[in-house]
Amino acid sequence: MMPLLRLDGVSRVYRTGGGMFGRGSLVRAVDRVSLDVAPGQTLGIVGESGCGKSTTGRLALGLEAPDEGSVRFRDAPLPAPGTAPWRAMRRDMQLVFQDPLGALDRRLTIAAQIAEPLDIHGIGGKSERQDRVAALLRDVGLRPDQAAQHPHELSGGQRQRAVLARALATDPALLVCDEPISALDVSIQAQVVNMLADIQAARGVALVFISHDLKVVRQVSHDVAVMYLGRVVERGDPDIVFATPAHPYTQALISAVPVPGHRQRARIVLQGEPPNPANRPTGCAFHPRCPQAMPRCAAEDPAVTTLPDGRAVACHLAETPSRIAA
Amino acid sequence: MFRFLAIRFGRAALTIVLVVTFAFIVLRLSGDPAVAIMSPEAPPEALAAFRRAWGLDQPIWVQYFRYFGAIAQGELGQSMRDGRPAIVLVLERIPATLMLTIPAFILKVGLGVPAGIQAALHRNSFTDRAVMTMAVAGFTVPSFVLGLILVLVFAVQLGWLPSGGQESWRSAILPVITMGLGGAGVLARFTRSAMLEVLGQPFIRTASAKGVPWPQVVRGHALPNAAIPTVTIVGFMVGSLIAGAVVVESVFSWPGVGRLLVVAVGNRDLAVVQCILLLVACTMVAANLTVDLLYGVLDPRMRARKS
Amino acid sequence: MTHNLVTIRGLGVAFNGVPALRGIDLDVGKGEAVGLVGESGSGKSVTWLAALGLLPATAKVSGSVTLGHEELLGAPPARLDAVRGGRIAMIFQDPVSALNPVHRIGKQIEEALRLHRGITGAAARAEAIRLLEQVGIPDPRRRIDIFPHEMSGGQNQRVVIAMALAGQPELLVADEPTTALDATIQAQILDLLRRLRAETGMALVLISHDLGVVADMCDRVGVTYAGRIVEQAPADRLFAAPAHPYTAGLLAALPELDGPRRRLAAIPGFVPEPWAMPPGCAFAPRCPIASALCDAGPPPRASIGDGHEVACLQPSTPGVFAAASTPMTVRA
Numbered sequence: 014m015m016p017l018l019r020l021d022g023v024s025r026v027y028r029t030g031g032g033m034f035g036r037g038s039l040v041r042a043v044d045r046v047s048l049d050v051a052p053g054q055t056l057g058i059v060g061e062s063g064c065g066k067s068t069t070g071r072l073a074l075g076l077e078a079p080d081e082g083s084v085r086f087r088d089a090p091l092p093a094p095g096t097a098p099w100r101a102m103r104r105d106m107q108l109v110f111q112d113p114l115g116a117l118d119r120r121l122t123i124a125a126q127i128a129e130p131l132d133i134h135g136i137g138g139k140s141e142r143q144d145r146v147a148a149l150l151r152d153v154g155l156r157p158d159q160a161a162q163h164p165h166e167l168s169g170g171q172r173q174r175a176v177l178a179r180a181l182a183t184d185p186a187l188l189v190c191d192e193p194i195s196a197l198d199v200s201i202q203a204q205v206v207n208m209l210a211d212i213q214a215a216r217g218v219a220l221v222f223i224s225h226d227l228k229v230v231r232q233v234s235h236d237v238a239v240m241y242l243g244r245v246v247e248r249g250d251p252d253i254v255f256a257t258p259a260h261p262y263t264q265a266l267i268s269a270v271p272v273p274g275h276r277q278r279a280r281i282v283l284q285g286e287p288p289n290p291a292n293r294p295t296g297c298a299f300h301p302r303c304p305q306a307m308p309r310c311a312a313e314d315p316a317v318t319t320l321p322d323g324r325a326v327a328c329h330l331a332e333t334p335s336r337i338a339a
Numbered sequence: 340m341f342r343f344l345a346i347r348f349g350r351a352a353l354t355i356v357l358v359v360t361f362a363f364i365v366l367r368l369s370g371d372p373a374v375a376i377m378s379p380e381a382p383p384e385a386l387a388a389f390r391r392a393w394g395l396d397q398p399i400w401v402q403y404f405r406y407f408g409a410i411a412q413g414e415l416g417q418s419m420r421d422g423r424p425a426i427v428l429v430l431e432r433i434p435a436t437l438m439l440t441i442p443a444f445i446l447k448v449g450l451g452v453p454a455g456i457q458a459a460l461h462r463n464s465f466t467d468r469a470v471m472t473m474a475v476a477g478f479t480v481p482s483f484v485l486g487l488i489l490v491l492v493f494a495v496q497l498g499w500l501p502s503g504g505q506e507s508w509r510s511a512i513l514p515v516i517t518m519g520l521g522g523a524g525v526l527a528r529f530t531r532s533a534m535l536e537v538l539g540q541p542f543i544r545t546a547s548a549k550g551v552p553w554p555q556v557v558r559g560h561a562l563p564n565a566a567i568p569t570v571t572i573v574g575f576m577v578g579s580l581i582a583g584a585v586v587v588e589s590v591f592s593w594p595g596v597g598r599l600l601v602v603a604v605g606n607r608d609l610a611v612v613q614c615i616l617l618l619v620a621c622t623m624v625a626a627n628l629t630v631d632l633l634y635g636v637l638d639p640r641m642r643a644r645k646s
Numbered sequence: 647m648t649h650n651l652v653t654i655r656g657l658g659v660a661f662n663g664v665p666a667l668r669g670i671d672l673d674v675g676k677g678e679a680v681g682l683v684g685e686s687g688s689g690k691s692v693t694w695l696a697a698l699g700l701l702p703a704t705a706k707v708s709g710s711v712t713l714g715h716e717e718l719l720g721a722p723p724a725r726l727d728a729v730r731g732g733r734i735a736m737i738f739q740d741p742v743s744a745l746n747p748v749h750r751i752g753k754q755i756e757e758a759l760r761l762h763r764g765i766t767g768a769a770a771r772a773e774a775i776r777l778l779e780q781v782g783i784p785d786p787r788r789r790i791d792i793f794p795h796e797m798s799g800g801q802n803q804r805v806v807i808a809m810a811l812a813g814q815p816e817l818l819v820a821d822e823p824t825t826a827l828d829a830t831i832q833a834q835i836l837d838l839l840r841r842l843r844a845e846t847g848m849a850l851v852l853i854s855h856d857l858g859v860v861a862d863m864c865d866r867v868g869v870t871y872a873g874r875i876v877e878q879a880p881a882d883r884l885f886a887a888p889a890h891p892y893t894a895g896l897l898a899a900l901p902e903l904d905g906p907r908r909r910l911a912a913i914p915g916f917v918p919e920p921w922a923m924p925p926g927c928a929f930a931p932r933c934p935i936a937s938a939l940c941d942a943g944p945p946p947r948a949s950i951g952d953g954h955e956v957a958c959l960q961p962s963t964p965g966v967f968a969a970a971s972t973p974m975t976v977r978a
Contacts, residue, residue, distance in 0.1 A: 061828035168916050198685035199855060203899035203912035210909070225829060232901035232910065256904055269833035270903055271858030273885040282837050283830045286798050302830075541743040547700055548738075549731030549758045549809060553723065559757075563748045639793040640747060 015088060016049035017219050018073055018187055022082035023047075024243075025068050029291060040291045042068045044243035045082065050236075052186065053217040057234030057251065059227055059266070061287055065243040066223045070189045073221055074106050075099060086187070104134050107180035111192040113172035117164040123150075123175045124160035130182045149178040152215070154208055170201035174208070181212065189221040194229065206232055227270050231255050239263045242290055242298040249324030259326045261305045297329065305330060347631060351624040358620040362613055363406060367399055372607035376419050393419055393609075406613070415617070416610030418603075425614040429596060435505065436595030439514050439587065440580040446519030447526055447576060452569065454523070455530025459538060460557065470527055477524025486517040486590040503592040514591045518584065522576060529572050533565040540564070567637050571630055578626030582619040651676045651817055651849055652697070652734070657709035659689075659696045664920045666692050668873040669709070671947065674817060679843065679850040681860030681881065683896075684870030685917060690853045693870075694819045698736060699726045732762040735810035739822040741803035745794035751778075751805045752790035755812055762813035777808040780845075782838060800831035807838065817849040818842075824859065836863060857896060861885050866953070869893045872918060872928035875947065879954035889950055889961040892929045927958070935960055 025043040043065040050056045050073075058066045071077045072084060075091040084091045086106065092098040110116060117126055124146050131142045150160055153174040164172055173193060180188055190209075194202045206229060213220060224230050230237060230251070237251040239260065247260040258264045265281040283302045288294055294301050300310035309329055318331045373389040374381075390396045394405060409416060415426045451474075458470040493513060494502035501510045537543065538561055546560045547553070576583075585597035592598070596615060603611040634641045652674040659667040667689045674680050682690040695701050697711040697718060711718040713733060718726065730736070738744050746754060755774040759765040765773055771790070778786035781804040794802055803823060810818055820839065824832035840863065843850055854860050860867055861881055868878040869890065877890035888894040898911035915932040924930055926941035933940070939959055947957040956962070 061830060170916060198917075199857070199896055200685065200899050200913040201916065203901075203910040204914075206901070207910055207912055227829070228901040228903050231903060232907060252907075265833075266829055267903065269829045271836070271856065271862040272903055273857045273861035273897060273900070280833065280837075282833050286800055286831060287828070541738055541740055542746045544700060545738065545744045545806070545809075546746065547730065548698065548736040550727045550729070550761050550813065551731075551757065552727050560746050560749075564746070567748075638748060640795050 017052040017087060018050040018221075019085045019088075020046055020048045020069070020073060020082065021085070023069075023072050023079040023084060024081035025065075025072060025077060026080045038291045041243050041293070042290060043072060043079075046072075046240075046243075046245050047082075048073075048238055048245065048248070050187065050219050050221060052219055053213065054235040055213065055220040055222055055233050057230035057237040058221065058223045058240060059225065059230050059237065060240035061225060061266075063242075063287060063290065064240040065290075066240050067191050069240070070108070070191050070221055070223050073187075074108055074189050075102070076108070101134075104130075104183040105185050106187045106189070107183070107185045109173075109176055109180050109188060109190045109193050111195050113169065113176045113196070114164060116176050117172060119164055122161050122163060123155070123167070123178075126164075126175065127160075127179045127182055130179060134183055136183065145182065146178075149182055152181065152212060153178040154204070168201075170197050170204060173197060173205055177205075177208070177212070181216070181218070184216070185218060187219045187221070189223070191223045192225070193222075195224065195226065202229065209233060227255065227267060228272075239266065242287060242293060244298065244327060245325070246299065246328065247324065247326050249320075249322065253322050253324060259320060259324060259331050260299075260328045261303045261330070262299050265304075297327075347628055351628055354624050355617070355620045359407075359410075359613065359617055360403075362616040363403060364399075366607065366609055366612060367402070370607050371395075372419055372609055375605070375607035410617070415614045418611050419608050420606055420611075425610040428599065428611055429614050429618060432594065432596045432599045433581065435593065436581060436584055436588070436597060438511055439518065439584050439593060439595065442511065442515045443518035443522065443584075444576055444580060446515060447522030448573060450519065451523035451526025452530050455527040456534055456557075456562070456565075458527065458531045459534030462535065467531075471531070474524035474527040474531075477520045478522075478528070480521070482517050482521055482586050483590050485520065486514070486587055489513045489517055490590075503590075505594055510591070510593075514584070514587045514593055517590070518587050526569075526572060526576075530565065530569050533568045534561060536568075537561045537564040563637065567634065570633050570637065574626045574630030574633070575623075577629070578623040581622045582615070649675050651678075651713065653710075653712045654693065654697060655710045657693060657696060657711060658707070659692050659701065660706045661704065663706075665923075666705075666873055666920060667696065668923075668944070670870075670873075670875055672868060672875060672878075674849055674851060676816065677843075677847050677849050678866065679852065679864045681864030681867040682851065682853045682870060682875075683855065683857055683860050683867060685855060687917065687920070688870040689873040690870045691821050694736060694821065694851065694853065698730050698734060698819075699723075700730075700736070727761075731758050731810070731815070732813045733815055734817045734819060735813060735815040736819040736821065737803075737806050737810050737823055740826045741806050742794065742799055742826075744806050745802055747794055750791050750793055751797075755790075755805070755809050758809050758812035774808075774812075777811055778805070780811065780842070781805070781808045782834075783808070798831075800827055800834060803827065803835055804838065807835075807842070811842065811846070814846070815848055817851065819851045819853070821853045822855070823852070825854070825856070832859075839863065857885070857900065869896070872923065873920070874928065874944070874957065876929065876958070877954075877956045878947070879956075880952070883952065883954055887962065889954060889956040890929075890958045891933050891935055895932075 022045045023043060024041060024045055027040045027042055029038060029040050046069055048056060058069060060066045068077070072079050075084065075094055078094055092102060127146045127149055128142050131137060131145060137145060146160065147157060150157060155171060155174050155178065159167065159171065167175065194205050197205060209220065210233065212218065222230060222233050234251045237254050238245045238248040239262065240246065241262050247254060247258065247263045254263065255267060258267050265283045268281040281304060285302050288298070288301065296312050297310045297315050300306040303310065307329065313329070315327045315329045317325050317327045319325050320331060372395065373386045377386060377389060394402060415424070417423060418425050418428055454470045458467040461467050490502045490513060493500045500512055504510055543556060543560055546556045551559070581596055584595055585600060588595045588597035589601055600612065600615045603615070650673045654670055654672040657667055657670040658665065670689065670693050672693070684690045696705070696707045699718065701707065707719060709719065713729060718729065745751065752771065752774050755777060756770040759770045759773055775786045775790055778790060783789050783801060783804055824835050827835060836859065839850065852860055852863050864881050866878065867881045867884045868875040869892065871892050877884065877888065877893050884893065885897065888897055895911070895913040899913060901910060913932055918924060918928055918931065924941065926943050927945050930936040930940040945957045945959050947955050949955050950961055
């Protein structure tokens with residue numbers, strides 16, 4: 014099947030530090046990332062802060078232009094940010110991020126905010142828009158009377174539902190969700206996760222789901238990418254990736270997730286912290302923290318290897334599959 | 340560090356040039372000094388001679404470059420009124436102005452900062468409301484109104500203090516209070532909000548949680564952080580030591596720089612006005628530079644950014 | 647119960663007349679690791695802020711908190727200052743803002759050493775270096791003179807922990823100590839806390855919204871809901887056989903890292919607002935097995951054996967959230 018969205022070797026380079034006269038240094042926030050999203054499916058992106066997962070989401074939406082590589086949506090290149098064709102395209106691609114209160118206008122009612130994208134893109138007449146807002150509210154599980162309320166009158170979970178309703182108003186083909194449930198309580202997270210699954214089943218919208226929470230990502234994703242320091246280090250079917258991670262970083266990440274009832278599991282505790290992207294280690298960027306690093310890892314950048322189960326792994330160990338620690 | 344200073348000094352110099360240029364243009368456009376100084380009825384030949392003598396008949400850009408050329412040589416021009424060097428006229432007046440502004444500055448800081456701290460520490464208490472009411476009154480009532488009220492009460496009604504002039508130290512009391520109260524109000528409000536902001540920070544709770552007694556939390560943890568924003572506004576007050584007394588000096592007929600400025604503007608005495616503005620710009624810029632450097636001393640995060 | 651280090655009885659807190667805690671009973675034994683889980687606003691943090699007198703003066707606190715034989719509620723400030731950071735240390739969620747930005751980290755640790763152990767000068771500096779080493783800060787001799795902003799979040803949390811250890815506390819209260827940190831750093835900090843407990847024998851109260859973290863670290867766990875502890879049990883037992891429908895609901899709402907994927911069993915509705923509490927059990931409006939009896943009054947907490955206590959009229963109903971067993975259809 015033709016992917017809905019395809020990122021082909023995209024990089025995003027920022028210049029940091031340096032003032033008027035300083036040179037600063039170049040930081041590769043995203044480094045030659047290739048990903049694709051099938052229509053109606055969910056791509057999960059996991060990684061720690063600074064790994065480039067949010068920047069990848071912004072590149073996918075065309076909110077930022079890549080410095081290398083290309084982003085194609087429905088097999089056509091993304092128009093440059095800010096141009097008229099780009100704005101028209103926003104109908105089909107929407108963004109939802111962590112803080113629902115920050116994403117909503119405090120002065121407008123929920124209904125007015127949900128109707129806003131319809132106004133912007135000139136969709137439907139007045140009564141048609143009203144019907145659509147009512148239907149959207151129902152889809153995200155808000156009561157009809159909440160349409161007239163203001164953001165501060167809603168709970169955190171209800172606000173995130175309102176944000177989702179607004180994102181869905183234009184019936185987009187792709188929704189990029191950046192940590193959409195991280196600010197919510199456990200019992201509310203489950204409500205929103207279920208709602209996302211229902212909406213996807215009903216509307217066939219594709220999702221890019223960016224989160225640091227591995228359990229939630231596994232729950233919602235058809236395909237998962239693990240990022241470290243701007244690169245995708247492992248990618249594949251979430252059930253396979255999370256059950257038998259191939260990359261030592263994925264292994265550590267998964268073993269770091271505490272699960273009730275699985276006490277005293279053998280845990281891999283990585284030493285040190287993710288390095289500064291401005292100061293990327295040579296060879297494999299993970300080698301200074303990797304419990305299985307070999308001399309070769311410091312010298313040679315691992316190529317992406319495709320395993321027999323369809324997974325893509327960027328690790329020298331994966332090149333000789335028998336050596337992967339299960 | 341060196342680069343940081345170089346940039347700062349460059350910016351300061353640019354600010355001074357812009358202020359002086361602006362003053363130059365506004366003054367030239369706002370009236371003919373010859374008419375203002377001699378009189379509208381003076382014979383045209385006399386006016387023309389005056390303009391020629393002061394170079395006012397030249398195109399404005401020629402005047403401008405001559406002016407800057409003179410400044411570069413340390414020459415600030417002569418008063419058009421009595422022909423004495425402008426700088427001398429201005430310097431003569433500075434002690435009188437400082438006699439008001441320095442005590443007023445001490446009053447502002449000595450009253451405003453502690454009042455703001457107390458208000459913040461006892462938020463929503465009677466103290467807080469009283470301090471804030473006074474502070475708002477202090478800086479919303481214009482200084483000429485406050486000055487006149489003080490004169491009415493203490494000079495006219497009670498007859499305790501002189502209403503103007505510069506006869507003795509007693510003449511300075513009312514103008515100092517007039518200036519000090521307004522500034523203290525501004526500073527009290529500012530200090531209070533800076534303090535409240537800091538008191539709400541998690542590290543204050545951490546300090547309490549590790550058993551630091553509350554007075555020490557305030558002194559050792561809250562004040563050093565609240566000082567960082569407060570220093571900015573104190574710096575502005577230092578910057579206005581020279582020129583901050585224009586209104587008050589006029590109300591109390593105090594012979595300081597402010598009064599000189601008012602008179603010189605009325606007369607279109609260009610050299611004197613420009614000389615005062617240059618001086619004011621220099622003190623303001625110097626105060627700003629000091630504030631920037633103090634930031635570095637008070638806030639290690641700024642130090643890191645500079646180097 | 648003579649070995650209790652801290653005993654909390656009927657602890658209530660109200661802010662401007664609105665109750666935040668509605669009668670907390672909790673014991674912490676010497677050297678024990680107790681977890682408190684619950685959602686935001688359920689009272690798990692406020693309990694310990696109130697116990698240590700760290701709430702603003704506007705909070706009305708009632709009940710009793712005893713440390714050994716000493717009552718802490720209403721104790722004079724000097725006594726509380728001696729307890730805080732001395733016998734009981736508390737650390738918080740965001741390590742970066744928990745340290746004073748204008749003081750060097752060494753100075754902040756030395757302050758605690760001076761207050762609680764009377765160590766000053768070179769001896770304090772040497773001890774601060776030893777503490778930094780103990781919490782795993784590399785090159786502590788040099789790091790002691792840097793400022794908090796010069797370190798990462800994980801290292802800041804290590805410094806905060808070093809500061810807490812300075813007073814050689816018998817109890818460390820850690821309020822969401824790893825929530826602001828990344829997964830691999832969270833694992834490091836939890837590992838550190840586990841090691842320090844083994845080294846010092848101090849008791850630990852771990853406050854978290856993450857059931858996994860608490861399950862992993864604690865001997866005994868209390869579950870808070872709307873200002874009460876609704877269930878308390880040994881950790882293994884609580885997660886294997888939750889007796890309160892809320893605990894069961896929380897566990898069923900969690901996605902899993904392995905096994906077949908299923909639709910999550912979300913608890914319907916949301917936590918009641920503190921000014922609009924239901925008359926009886928606060929969970930009744932969301933509870934699938936609530937009956938008219940549940941509205942009669944708040945159910946008392948009763949023992950159901952083996953140190954397992956639950957505040958529910960119909961405890962231990964397995965499979966309450968039956969939706970949990972329905973397989974999920976996300977596969978393409």
